[in-house]
Amino acid sequence: HRHPESNEQIEKVLEALRLDDDDKLRVIMQSLEREMELGLSPATHPTADVKMFATYVRSTADGSETGQVLALDLGGTNFRVLLVDLLPQSKVELTSKIFVIPQSIMLGEGSYLFRHLADCLMEFMNKENLNKPGVRYPLGFTFSFPCKQEGLASARLSTWTKGFTCSGVVNEDVVKMLQVAIDEKNINVQCVALVNDTVGTLMACAYKDPNTEIGLILGTGTNACYMEKLDRVGTWDGDYNDPKQVIINMEWGAFGNNHRLNHIRTKYDEEVDLSSVNPGKQIFEKMISGMYMGEIVRLIMLDLIHQNLLFIGKCNGSEDFKTPLFTRGGFYTKYVSSVEMDEGIGFSNTRRVLEDIGIRNPSYDDCAIVQHICKIVSKRAARLAGAGLAVLINRINKPNVTVGVDGSLYRYHPRFKRNMEKCMQNLVSKNIKFLLQLSNDGSGIGAALTVAAAEALS
Ligand code: ADP
Numbered sequence: 001h002r003h004p005e006s007n008e009q010i011e012k013v014l015e016a017l018r019l020d021d022d023d024k025l026r027v028i029m030q031s032l033e034r035e036m037e038l039g040l041s042p043a044t045h046p047t048a049d050v051k052m053f054a055t056y057v058r059s060t061a062d063g064s065e066t067g068q069v070l071a072l073d074l075g076g077t078n079f080r081v082l083l084v085d086l087l088p089q090s091k092v093e094l095t096s097k098i099f100v101i102p103q104s105i106m107l108g109e110g111s112y113l114f115r116h117l118a119d120c121l122m123e124f125m126n127k128e129n130l131n132k133p134g135v136r137y138p139l140g141f142t143f144s145f146p147c148k149q150e151g152l153a154s155a156r157l158s159t160w161t162k163g164f165t166c167s168g169v170v171n172e173d174v175v176k177m178l179q180v181a182i183d184e185k186n187i188n189v190q191c192v193a194l195v196n197d198t199v200g201t202l203m204a205c206a207y208k209d210p211n212t213e214i215g216l217i218l219g220t221g222t223n224a225c226y227m228e229k230l231d232r233v234g235t236w237d238g239d240y241n242d243p244k245q246v247i248i249n250m251e252w253g254a255f256g257n258n259h260r261l262n263h264i265r266t267k268y269d270e271e272v273d274l275s276s277v278n279p280g281k282q283i284f285e286k287m288i289s290g291m292y293m294g295e296i297v298r299l300i301m302l303d304l305i306h307q308n309l310l311f312i313g314k315c316n317g318s319e320d321f322k323t324p325l326f327t328r329g330g331f332y333t334k335y336v337s338s339v340e341m342d343e344g345i346g347f348s349n350t351r352r353v354l355e356d357i358g359i360r361n362p363s364y365d366d367c368a369i370v371q372h373i374c375k376i377v378s379k380r381a382a383r384l385a386g387a388g389l390a391v392l393i394n395r396i397n398k399p400n401v402t403v404g405v406d407g408s409l410y411r412y413h414p415r416f417k418r419n420m421e422k423c424m425q426n427l428v429s430k431n432i433k434f435l436l437q438l439s440n441d442g443s444g445i446g447a448a449l450t451v452a453a454a455e456a457l458s
Contacts, residue, residue, distance in 0.1 A: 006309050010369060013303060016266040019380045022426045024264070025387040029427065031260045033391050036250070041234040049257035050250055054236055055199055055225065056152040057247040057450055060206035063090035065452035070130075070137050070189060072117060072178075073443035074101075075144025075197055076162065076220040079117070081124040084448035090207060092445055097124050110169035110177065118181035125187060136188045138455060140447030143174055144197035144223070146251040152454050155194045161253065161282055162221045162291060193450045196249045197406070198225035200446025205404025205439035207449060212402040214392050215247075215442070218385060218416065219407030221282070222289040225249045226392045252388055253285030261287070268299040275328060284388075288381040290333040290409040298331035300373050310369055311359055323358025330357055336374045337413045347371070381409075382419035389420070390427035393434050401432060404439035411438065 019025065038044040039052030066086045073080040078098045085093040099120040105113050121139075124130075130137060145164070147155035153175050160166065169177065175191050182189050195203075202215030202225055213227040230236055230244040238246070255261065261283055272292050273279050286292045302325075304310035315325070324330030335356075338349045347367035354362045354370065362370075393401045410416055417436055428434055439446075 009307065010304065010309050010372075013300070013307070013309075014373065014376050017268075017300075017376050017380055019264060019383050022423065025383060025390075025423060025427060028261070028264070028384070029387050029391045032252070032255055032388060033395070035255060035258070035260065036391070039235075039250075040228075040232060040248075045235050047258075049254045049260070050252055051146060051148070051158065051254065052233075052235070053146070053148055053249045053251060054233055054238070055196060055247045055249050056149055056238060057193075057195075057199055057203070057453070058245060059243050059453065060203055060210070060212065060227075061449040061453055062210075063207060065449060067452060067455070068137065069448035069451045070121070070125075070139040071142060071195075071444050071447040071451075072121060072139065073142040073197075073447070074117065075142065075443075079120065080443070081121055082444040082447075083124075083128055083130070084444055086448060086452055092448075094441060094444055095128060096444060097127075106164050106166065108166060110166040110172070111181075113166045113169070114174075114177045114181035115184070117178060118185050118187070121182065121189065122185050122187050125189075131188075136190050138192045138451050139189050140193045140195050140200075140451040141175060141178055141191050142195045142197055142200050142443040142447045144217070144221070144443075146254070147174065147194065147196070147249075149194065149249075152193045152450075153191055158251075159278070159281065161278065161285070163277060165277055193447070193454050195443075195447040195450045196223070196225060197443050198223050198249060199247055199442075199450065200444075201404045201406045201439045201442030202226075202247065202446070203449045203453075204442040204444075204446035205402065205437055207445070209402045209404075209435075209437060211398075211400045211435070212404050212437070213396050213398070214389065214401065214403040215439070216385070216389065216403055216405045216410075217407045218289065218405065218410040220289060220291045222253050222285050222385060222407075223250065224252050224388060224392065226396065253282045253289070255388075256283030256287075257281055268296050268303075271299055272296055284384065288384055290407070292333075293336055293377060293381060293409070294331040294333040295329060296377050297336060297370075297373050298325065300377070301325065301331070301370065304369065304373075311362065311366055314359055314362070314366075320358065325357040325359065333409065334412065336378055339371050339374045340378065341414050342367075342371060378413060378416060379419050382416045383423045386420035386423040387427060389434075390424050393424075393428050393432055397429070397432065399432065400435070402435045402437050404442070405436055406439050406442050 206212035
């Protein structure tokens with residue numbers, strides 16, 4: 001086994017990533033709540049990093065909604081077209097198809113993106129025989145990027161995130177752009193609502209558990225929404241009828257853009273940020289979500305290699321530098337889950353992962369160190385997300401609050417949920433019981449429920 005001195009050196013490198021002190025989280029909570037207030041106030045909204053967009057969704061569904069609704073889901077790894085059948089007694093039937101968004105479209109011209117979405121929609125409708133004459137199919141557009149909504153079916157893109165950079169879309173009404181592309185194809189579809197994925201997640205979860213007031217995504221990116229009282233939303237420009245509440249899409253991934261997280265950021269976080277397509281943006285997201293976690297782990301491994309503390313003598317040849325270990329993005333976040341699933345001394349998953357990234361015959365110590373790094377990075381992420389939720393739960397301040405959660409990081413990481421809950425137990429007021437509930441198909445069922453709720457109103 002390694003010399004105790006190298007243990008100490010490794011701990012020294014990892015020290016900056018530890019966030020085990022609850023008081024540190026309490027400071028972050030205060031600063032997040034301050035940023036939320038800045039986002040909600042008209043005077044400070046333009047420069048606030050946490051935008052707190054009002055979504056125009058005023059209530060959750062109660063299960064009485066019925067009908068056929070189409071949904072498009074754009075905002076992460078996959079693009080999906082869905083048909084949702086809302087049946088009596090809260091029954092739901094769902095048909096969907098996944099389509100690929102080629103990299104060239106993600107980085108290309110905006111009009112091509114929307115044309116592509118309409119093409120996929122048309123293909124899906126043809127296959128499902130959705131062509132009843134005279135029927136105009138309502139559609140919910142799950143579009144999971146920061147948007148300033150001006151109504152339920154009107155929303156201007158603030159900025160792209162998660163690797164998209166299509167030109168000519170920022171500041172434009174994305175619902176209008178989609179509708180133009182749809183109308184060009186002569187398909188009888190009306191986009192009725194723009195739905196953020198967090199909102200869909202909240203809606204889908206509330207359908208089953210009426211205590212749900214928060215939606216959280218932990219996937220490619222991270223974001224949250226919650227039900228806010230209208231009198232706390234200074235930027236609200238809609239009516240003040242009952243219910244006097246509205247779902248706020250926080251866009252909390254941008255927390256820290258105004259340097260509020262500098263005291264806990266490490267050089268690895270800075271490097272991840274600088275090599276991203278949106279430097280200086282989405283600082284909170286880059287410390288938490290799936291798009292970045294694996295890369296943080298990889299950068300720490302490289303640092304330890306340079307200090308001769310990891311994989312000693314195992315990557316010296318020039319050929320080695322072509323392996324995933326030495327390639328940006330070469331260590332996937334799913335590897336973090338896999339490595340952390342190893343228990344005991346066998347490290348079978350970890351060995352498989354290390355082989356995948358180009359390390360053959362790692363030592364026991366190598367495996368233990370890599371697992372240690374993964375645990376520290378994912379725990380930091382879970383505690384940051386947990387602290388954010390604690391702010392919302394305390395603010396809602398009801399006896400029971402359920403959080404609907406979706407995203408592969410939350411779903412598949414072996415202890416993300418537990419680590420969140422552990423820190424939240426200390427941060428949430430003692431008079432509140434909270435529940436983290438996996439929410440399924442927010443972007444399908446949730447989007448359909450949002451449309452149904454809107455149709456019921458109109
Ligand atoms: P979306 O792109 O809509 O957020 P997901 O919720 O599936 O979709 O999130 C995808 C992200 O989740 C990927 O970027 C990847 O980083 C991460 N991910 C995928 N599989 C796993 C896993 N097994 N463990 C942890 N993270 C994962």
